[in-house]
Amino acid sequence: MFEFIQSISIDVAAGLAQGKALVPADQPLLADHFPGRPLLPGSWLIELAAQIAGPLAEELAKQKLNLDRWALLGMIRDAKFLLPVSLPVTINLFAKAERVESSSISLAVNAEVADQTVMRAQLVMMMVEAAPEWSEAIQARETRLARWKGMA
Secondary structure (H helix, E strand, O other), X not given: OOOOEEEEEEEOOOOEEEEEEEEOOOOHHHOOOOOXXXXXXXXXXXXXXXXXXXXXXXXXXXXXXXXXXXXXXXXXXXXXXXXXXXXXXXXXXXXXXXXXXXXXXXXXXXXXXXXXXXXXXXXXXXXXXXXXXXXXXXXXXXXXXXXXXXXX
């Protein structure tokens, strides 16, 4: 597992979340992307945005729908990668809830580097009930989320 999120803040009343991620140039998983000019893959931008959108979706489900659900990336409705992202990089990520339903929450997400938008996307987070065998993964995620919120 890779963890690059540094902080997250969530405003449930406004349906907004923002976070910061730091991806180093020497990340071994990116060694071949691309030698001599390390670039962040677009799929990683989507994953980082989903890591900000997911906690917002879960808190919206709890507070607005009174449901205890877990967010899983279910669909990328649209994604536009506007600029290449060179490494190392600090990315500011933003999520805004657009539609909140018990089974899914749709969000607009943006990624910015040095005040330039590098990605815009529409994500659909599927809201699912936790299975008993997820308890260890849920605990690890709750620990990470508490750390990210403490850094905001």
